[in-house]
Amino acid sequence: MEIILTIAVLLPLVAAFGMFAVPASRPQWIRGLAIGATGASLLLTLCVFSQFDRAHGGYQFVSAIRWIPQLGVALKLGVDGISMTLLLLAGLVAFAGTLVSHEIHHRQKEYYILFLALATGIMGTFAALDLFFFYFFYELAVIPMYLLIGIYGSLPAGKHGRTKEYATMKLTLYLTAGAVLALIGLLAMYFAAGRTFDLAAIHEHFRHNPLPAETQRWIFPLLLFGFGFLASLWPFHTWSPLGYAAAPTAASMMHAGVLKKLGAYGIIRIALPLLPEGAKAWAELLAVLAIMNILYAGLAALLQRDWKFVIGYSSVSHMGYVLLGIATLNVIGVSGAVLLMFAHGVMAALTFALIGWFYHQTHNRFVPELGGLIKQIPFIGVCMVMAAMASSGLPGFANFASELMVFIGAWQQGSTLFRVATICAVWGIVVTATYLLWAVRASFFGPLDAKWSALRDAVSFKHRLPFALLIAALLVVGFWPRLLSDVIRNSVATAVLHVQPDAADDAAARPAAPGHRASSPARAD
Amino acid sequence: MRLYVTQLESLLVILAIVTLLSAAFRPLRQGRGPGFVLAGLVGLMLVYSFALQPLDGTFFHGAYRFDPLALYLKRVFLLGTALVLVMSTEFARRLSGAVAEFYALILLSATGMLLVASVNDFILLFVSLELVTISFYVLTSYLRRQLASLEAGAKYLILGALSSGFTAYGIAWLFGATGTTNFDQMRAVLEAGGDAATAPLVLGMVLVLTGLGFKIASVPAQIWAPDVYQGAPTPVTAFLAVGSKAAGFALLLRVLLAGLLPVSAVWAPLVLVLAAATLLYGNLGALPQRNIKRLLGYSSIGHAGYMLMGIAAVNTLGAAAVMFYLAQYAFTTLCAFLAIIAVTNVTGTDDVAGFAGLHRRAPILAAALFIALLSLAGIPPLSGFFAKFFLFAAVIERAADNWHYYALAGVGAVAVVISLYFYLRVGQAIYLQEPATAEPIPVSPVARVSLYVCMIAIIGIGIFQAPLVGAALRAVSVFGLTD
Numbered sequence A: 001m002e003i004i005l006t007i008a009v010l011l012p013l014v015a016a017f018g019m020f021a022v023p024a025s026r027p028q029w030i031r032g033l034a035i036g037a038t039g040a041s042l043l044l045t046l047c048v049f050s051q052f053d054r055a056h057g058g059y060q061f062v063s064a065i066r067w068i069p070q071l072g073v074a075l076k077l078g079v080d081g082i083s084m085t086l087l088l089l090a091g092l093v094a095f096a097g098t099l100v101s102h103e104i105h106h107r108q109k110e111y112y113i114l115f116l117a118l119a120t121g122i123m124g125t126f127a128a129l130d131l132f133f134f135y136f137f138y139e140l141a142v143i144p145m146y147l148l149i150g151i152y153g154s155l156p157a158g159k160h161g162r163t164k165e166y167a168t169m170k171l172t173l174y175l176t177a178g179a180v181l182a183l184i185g186l187l188a189m190y191f192a193a194g195r196t197f198d199l200a201a202i203h204e205h206f207r208h209n210p211l212p213a214e215t216q217r218w219i220f221p222l223l224l225f226g227f228g229f230l231a232s233l234w235p236f237h238t239w240s241p242l243g244y245a246a247a248p249t250a251a252s253m254m255h256a257g258v259l260k261k262l263g264a265y266g267i268i269r270i271a272l273p274l275l276p277e278g279a280k281a282w283a284e285l286l287a288v289l290a291i292m293n294i295l296y297a298g299l300a301a302l303l304q305r306d307w308k309f310v311i312g313y314s315s316v317s318h319m320g321y322v323l324l325g326i327a328t329l330n331v332i333g334v335s336g337a338v339l340l341m342f343a344h345g346v347m348a349a350l351t352f353a354l355i356g357w358f359y360h361q362t363h364n365r366f367v368p369e370l371g372g373l374i375k376q377i378p379f380i381g382v383c384m385v386m387a388a389m390a391s392s393g394l395p396g397f398a399n400f401a402s403e404l405m406v407f408i409g410a411w412q413q414g415s416t417l418f419r420v421a422t423i424c425a426v427w428g429i430v431v432t433a434t435y436l437l438w439a440v441r442a443s444f445f446g447p448l449d450a451k452w453s454a455l456r457d458a459v460s461f462k463h464r465l466p467f468a469l470l471i472a473a474l475l476v477v478g479f480w481p482r483l484l485s486d487v488i489r490n491s492v493a494t495a496v497l498h499v500q501p502d503a504a505d506d507a508a509a510r511p512a513a514p515g516h517r518a519s520s521p522a523r524a525d
Numbered sequence B: 001m002r003l004y005v006t007q008l009e010s011l012l013v014i015l016a017i018v019t020l021l022s023a024a025f026r027p028l029r030q031g032r033g034p035g036f037v038l039a040g041l042v043g044l045m046l047v048y049s050f051a052l053q054p055l056d057g058t059f060f061h062g063a064y065r066f067d068p069l070a071l072y073l074k075r076v077f078l079l080g081t082a083l084v085l086v087m088s089t090e091f092a093r094r095l096s097g098a099v100a101e102f103y104a105l106i107l108l109s110a111t112g113m114l115l116v117a118s119v120n121d122f123i124l125l126f127v128s129l130e131l132v133t134i135s136f137y138v139l140t141s142y143l144r145r146q147l148a149s150l151e152a153g154a155k156y157l158i159l160g161a162l163s164s165g166f167t168a169y170g171i172a173w174l175f176g177a178t179g180t181t182n183f184d185q186m187r188a189v190l191e192a193g194g195d196a197a198t199a200p201l202v203l204g205m206v207l208v209l210t211g212l213g214f215k216i217a218s219v220p221a222q223i224w225a226p227d228v229y230q231g232a233p234t235p236v237t238a239f240l241a242v243g244s245k246a247a248g249f250a251l252l253l254r255v256l257l258a259g260l261l262p263v264s265a266v267w268a269p270l271v272l273v274l275a276a277a278t279l280l281y282g283n284l285g286a287l288p289q290r291n292i293k294r295l296l297g298y299s300s301i302g303h304a305g306y307m308l309m310g311i312a313a314v315n316t317l318g319a320a321a322v323m324f325y326l327a328q329y330a331f332t333t334l335c336a337f338l339a340i341i342a343v344t345n346v347t348g349t350d351d352v353a354g355f356a357g358l359h360r361r362a363p364i365l366a367a368a369l370f371i372a373l374l375s376l377a378g379i380p381p382l383s384g385f386f387a388k389f390f391l392f393a394a395v396i397e398r399a400a401d402n403w404h405y406y407a408l409a410g411v412g413a414v415a416v417v418i419s420l421y422f423y424l425r426v427g428q429a430i431y432l433q434e435p436a437t438a439e440p441i442p443v444s445p446v447a448r449v450s451l452y453v454c455m456i457a458i459i460g461i462g463i464f465q466a467p468l469v470g471a472a473l474r475a476v477s478v479f480g481l482t483d
Helices: A002-019 A027-051 A081-103 A108-127 A131-140 A142-152 A164-192 A199-208 A213-230 A239-246 A249-274 A276-302 A307-328 A331-362 A378-391 A398-413 A416-444 A461-479 A482-496 A514-519 B007-025 B032-049 B068-094 B099-118 B122-140 B147-178 B183-192 B199-216 B224-231 B234-259 B261-286 B292-312 B316-347 B363-377 B383-399 B404-432 B445-463 B466-479
Strands: A060-068 A073-079
Touching: A002 A027, A002 A060, A002 A073, A002 A081, A002 A108, A027 A081, A027 A108, A060 A131, A060 B466, A073 A081, A073 A108, A073 A131, A081 A108, A081 A249, A081 A331, A081 A461, A081 A482, A108 A131, A108 A142, A108 A249, A131 A142, A131 A164, A131 A199, A131 A249, A131 B383, A142 A164, A142 A249, A142 B404, A164 A199, A164 A213, A164 A239, A164 A249, A164 B383, A164 B404, A199 A249, A213 A249, A213 A276, A239 A249, A239 A307, A249 A276, A249 A307, A249 A331, A249 A482, A276 A307, A276 A416, A307 A331, A307 A398, A307 A416, A331 A378, A331 A398, A331 A461, A331 A482, A378 A398, A378 A416, A378 A461, A398 A416, A398 A461, A398 A482, A461 A482, B007 B032, B007 B099, B032 B068, B032 B099, B068 B099, B068 B234, B068 B316, B068 B445, B068 B466, B099 B122, B099 B234, B122 B147, B122 B199, B122 B234, B147 B183, B147 B199, B147 B224, B183 B234, B183 B261, B199 B234, B199 B261, B199 B292, B224 B234, B224 B292, B234 B261, B234 B292, B234 B316, B234 B466, B261 B292, B261 B404, B292 B316, B292 B383, B292 B404, B316 B363, B316 B383, B316 B445, B316 B466, B363 B383, B363 B404, B363 B445, B383 B404, B383 B445
Parallel strands: none
Antiparallel strands: A060 A073
């Protein structure tokens, strides 16, 4: 059974290598192979999820191959509730991203090779239980992204005066800087744990011989800021909106939807459980920075006129909720952060896919120059309204349940700082609603400009499928958050915070249940 | 027994003499055929070297070793020589005559490198080092009608002579301080004397470090590298980067980790500072470069800095990481230079701008150059990634009891980010820009095969690191370092 997970992770990479053999003159074969590989990978991930023991918080589907025995490196893959959720996200977005890439015709073969390599890099990072391979897959995702943006991207000239080459270089350098910073912290733990990269073994070692609190306090920021670069932690977020704006549709989807979550995942998977004392020491700073993420990026999004910049800043702002959830260091807050990663990942991918749909035809994504598009492309318009509603945290979408969990976690944390942070974060939702509703109204409603009268809507099944899949995921998790939140909570409790799952169960799921929505504090907006 | 341990060197010398003699009867004009034959023969020697077994003990009155480290390094040198010979045949038509002598000098220099791999005595160190260096004096100025090549030759000669002087003077001081030139005896004397580092010893050590620093292009003897890399014939540049640099590191490892290990507390901080300075100098200096050979010259300074990190760590991991780095660096650098020669043969310019849109004109060259540059930058799944990972691990291991090593790792991290920028700028020209002309660039079959070999090696080592890690760890076990 373990082999299913390994196949799901490595299948896109194998397909990428296989694609070298496909002649470039056969675009249908190339696309077919890419869709087949990501589709099969998604199905296998769903298969793993269906077999997943939901009551068990530890790692499942664990397989290990000795890789560099001299240094204690093994290719060890496995999932728990946290990585399972994010692996589902990665599989879903990779598949949807492949489906929406039908507009790529120029240098198509390289495009899919890079995209598939990117998919494996991301899925591998989520599934890796060995710090070496965690880092290996993490870095593996960087260069395909560089080329995807550099070759296939587009950045309309704006007052920022930047080119896509600038954007992709900035993104790559920021991510590498973060990665190398984190590497120093990872290696420090490798030696402290007696030379093993096996996450479970390190965990076990530290449980019996905890690192001195002093040491933890200074290793933790290496990991926090190292991974924080990727999670667009304020003030290291500036690569993010620019990079998304310049990226081609599917790359934006992968990056905003999934790749960015790797940063937060790294903090949850490695920094929190291995360095609990360090986490306590830095949690308050993280909460403050997270609030800066939410408010600063939210206000910046208000000022944007380019759809992709709006969503780019919006995603930075949403990562603030995720980071706030992490900073709470309690089960419900961290679980909420993980669920929000899923919800926001799907939502961001959906939004970028929708923008890609009309931008491909209009070559214009400046909100003030659009208008009335819903008359011409009703399906896309309706999807966009739903995405905006999801993003603003309306009940019925996955984002609502997860943001609520983050708020409850932050409030329960108890200290004044976190109470203030919670209030600020709730106000962040108002900001989100403001810019998204404005952007949707200005570009989809009102009079239709004649020059947009030739726009085509997504009518065929194959064009609607990616949008339908993403919306379905948002709605299913929105109406039934326990599908994911239960497994997440078990793993957060046992694998991250070392508390009894039952003790943490007190207020966890109940507020997120449908019946309690109307009276919940998040309705303050 | 003596013949057994020096058979590879002897074969190379015979090959060099035969090449010179054959030219006396029938001068080579282009020399493609003979060049490939020589490359093939050296390649066979490389294969044959895997049949040899390392031997314990020393030879030639304690001056020569045939231990696993020596054998490992000899293989790296043979590999580099074979690929440089392939490169030279591609380059031969740009040499104005005297092709056979060019090959012979490369073979002689390679002989010196193979000797360097086995050095266990300062006298042999000096002699074999001079064999390498003097061959390079001629090779760097081989394009004698080009001013840049002559300038490179003159710079290399003057600074090389100066550094030889430093080395010889330093050896004299070390001899004066310890009464021996043999590494084993020196180590015994120093161990017996406790770790009291006397002034003559330290002076000798600093002088030798400076002299060897010239070979590896590390601060403070790095100034020559960009000029010489730019001006020398491209195969010579590649050989400097791969062979000469590896020879310098082989000697540094032997001198510091065998002879002077008891006083590592004195030299380790010095090497640490030099490593940091070299890293910053090389990588920052590469930023504004427009000429690809000059850029690689600066980057080679940077790589010397990375490898010095491994020596500064003074542990098994560090030494093994340097060994790993050297082997993969040979493949990577030669891959880059092979592609560069094939491109510049057609475009006639070393400017990065000449590589614009290379993916349209020659996909194989574009892929090879891009992969090589990414490996130099340390991106997975390429060999350079693991090499850097290994070095960082070695440094962090020491950091637990000395925070200076965290600072060194931090400088290394900054250098990685900087280097990614200038390597990717070349990548940008290759893949993101459109070519001025779509005319395809021809690639000869042998060059194509060599490029494939290099690329497969870069990716193969990058994914399946264990065999080379094992070989590197076995090679450095001779030092008997505690971790």
